[in-house]
Amino acid sequence: MGSNQPFLKFKFTMIIFVQKMSGDKLLLYHPFVSRKGIYGGKSVSGQPPQDETVELVAKYTYGTWRFQKGWKKPPHIVDAEGVYFTDASGKKFLDFSSQLMCSNLGHKNQALIDAIVEQAKKMPYIGPAYSIDIRAQVSKALVEVMPKGLEKYFYSTSGTEANEAAFKIVRMYQKPKGAYKIISRYTSYHGATAGSIAATGDPRRWFSEPTSKIPGVIFAPDCNCYRCPFRQEYPSCGITCAEYVDYMIKNEANVAAMIVEPVVGTNGVLVPVKEYLPRLKQICEENDVIFIADEVMAGWGRTGKWFAVDNWDVKPDIITTAKGSTGAYTPLGITATTRKIADYFEDNYFAHGHTYEAHPLAMSPVVAAINEYKRMHLLENAKELGKHMSKRLNELKERHISIGDVRGIGLFWAIEIVKDRKTKKPFNTRVDKATGAPLMVDKVAAELSKRGIIQSTWISHFVIAPPLIITKEQLDFGIDAFDEALRVADAEVER
Numbered sequence: 001m002g003s004n005q006p007f008l009k010f011k012f013t014m015i016i017f018v019q020k021m022s023g024d025k026l027l028l029y030h031p032f033v034s035r036k037g038i039y040g041g042k043s044v045s046g047q048p049p050q051d052e053t054v055e056l057v058a059k060y061t062y063g064t065w066r067f068q069k070g071w072k073k074p075p076h077i078v079d080a081e082g083v084y085f086t087d088a089s090g091k092k093f094l095d096f097s098s099q100l101m102c103s104n105l106g107h108k109n110q111a112l113i114d115a116i117v118e119q120a121k122k123m124p125y126i127g128p129a130y131s132i133d134i135r136a137q138v139s140k141a142l143v144e145v146m147p148k149g150l151e152k153y154f155y156s157t158s159g160t161e162a163n164e165a166a167f168k169i170v171r172m173y174q175k176p177k178g179a180y181k182i183i184s185r186y187t188s189y190h191g192a193t194a195g196s197i198a199a200t201g202d203p204r205r206w207f208s209e210p211t212s213k214i215p216g217v218i219f220a221p222d223c224n225c226y227r228c229p230f231r232q233e234y235p236s237c238g239i240t241c242a243e244y245v246d247y248m249i250k251n252e253a254n255v256a257a258m259i260v261e262p263v264v265g266t267n268g269v270l271v272p273v274k275e276y277l278p279r280l281k282q283i284c285e286e287n288d289v290i291f292i293a294d295e296v297m298a299g300w301g302r303t304g305k306w307f308a309v310d311n312w313d314v315k316p317d318i319i320t321t322a323k324g325s326t327g328a329y330t331p332l333g334i335t336a337t338t339r340k341i342a343d344y345f346e347d348n349y350f351a352h353g354h355t356y357e358a359h360p361l362a363m364s365p366v367v368a369a370i371n372e373y374k375r376m377h378l379l380e381n382a383k384e385l386g387k388h389m390s391k392r393l394n395e396l397k398e399r400h401i402s403i404g405d406v407r408g409i410g411l412f413w414a415i416e417i418v419k420d421r422k423t424k425k426p427f428n429t430r431v432d433k434a435t436g437a438p439l440m441v442d443k444v445a446a447e448l449s450k451r452g453i454i455q456s457t458w459i460s461h462f463v464i465a466p467p468l469i470i471t472k473e474q475l476d477f478g479i480d481a482f483d484e485a486l487r488v489a490d491a492e493v494e495r
């Protein structure tokens with residue numbers, strides 16, 4: 001034993017390090033337990049050698065949406081299966097936010113893997129100008145699940161690109177009447193590049209100002225009953241947040257389109273009141289404004305329907321989507337338009353495209369994914385478990401003074417924490433997030449991580465969006481962990 005002792009001591013030492021992990025929102029606290037088997041034994045110094053994977057990744061690649069100096073030890077993940085993923089120490093985590101709210105079908109689904117392998121063997125790439133079987137099959141399958149009327153598709157490789165394509169399409173389509181402005185909302189995220197970041201309401205946009213974003217985007221108020229921008233109450237408000245958009249369009253003039261997340265995702269799972277989206281669509285129709293539903297996160301069963309707009313029977317002119325379309329097994333973005341919009345481009349140049357448009361591998365798992373959503377009744381599961389979530393999270397709210405609001409639909413929920421329930425004073429602000437100040441949500445997430453739960457956080461709330469294959473027991477395990485972890489926030493409530 002003797003000479004092994006320093007190592008064994010280290011073996012049982014839990015090092016917690018803070019790490020924002022990729023993408024736009026996941027702040028991951030990772031308990032990293034060193035193990036001889038993983039590190040391959042001790043080094044000459046008697047300490048386990050450094051993890052080379054972590055070093056190479058941190059040294060040679062960028063960590064997204066962060067100060068790079070805070071990304072020196074991105075957690076080393078070695079496996080993922082079902083609703084769990086495993087780090088290099090062998091510790092297993094429940095994936096309570098489906099990575100970036102995208103692994104809807106869980107990890108290592110065999111049907112999807114087989115579909116990708118089959119396409120890779122058949123034809124991994126061919127240019128976008130050709131007819132290929134997979135493109136025909138995916139398009140046919142999409143017509144069946146998309147809201148009626150959305151039947152012509154542009155395929156890209158991310159949600160961001162799906163929105164960029166939508167913006168170019170509406171601006172080309174509306175050019176004859178001179179309309180070019182796009183209305184978005186303050187509490188939103190639509191992507192990382194010039195067009196989609198310009199339409200993003202959250203603080204990630206600030207870093208692109210003034211030069212790295214397109215002009216012509218204006219912001220409307222949000223449909224947020226917990227923090228109503230008009231300080232009104234539903235239903236006596238008369239849905240002012242929707243009516244104000246009519247006022248904006250008429251007074252701005254030259255509005256080409258409005259883009260909304262039907263259920264706001266990263267920015268707090270804001271589920272609109274039932275009148276909101278139908279009225280917004282009607283206002284857009286009356287004013288000849290194209291209505292774009294960004295279903296990159298809210299689509300694909302997350303809310304208990306194929307698409308979130310289906311909950312209110314709204315038919316957008318354009319849907320943009322990505323994540324759940326392939327369960328994140330391949331990178332795919334989809335911009336779906338009506339035939340009316342498509343017809344415009346019969347005699348007008350469709351000035352958009354990519355080398356990887358309709359990439360065969362990107363599209364390869366879509367049909368298998370749709371079949372899996374159906375075979376496992378995942379939309380129904382989301383709906384059913386959504387009722388259970390509602391009950392359990394509302395119980396949590398009664399027990400934890402730091403919870404200001406819980407809200408959600410299907411398997412898409414937010415817990416918003418506040419310093420003071422009466423005034424709704426948040427623990428942290430947008431500025432805190434943008435400047436890298438320590439956030440209370442991250443403290444709570446660290447506690448969750450110790451208990452084997454990986455949870456997405458943003459400013460002053462958690463976005464709970466587990467894979468749709470999750471069971472009630474697994475869900476309860478995560479919520480029970482919240483019950484314990486939230487004590488750290490309760491302790492700092494202003495009394």
Ligand SMILES: Cc1ncc(COP(=O)(O)O)c(C=O)c1O
Nearest residue numbers: 158159160189190191265296297
């Ligand atoms: C609503 C919404 N739109 C667009 C995007 C951008 O998608 P991507 O990260 O695939 O570019 C996201 C990403 O989280 C999103 O949530």
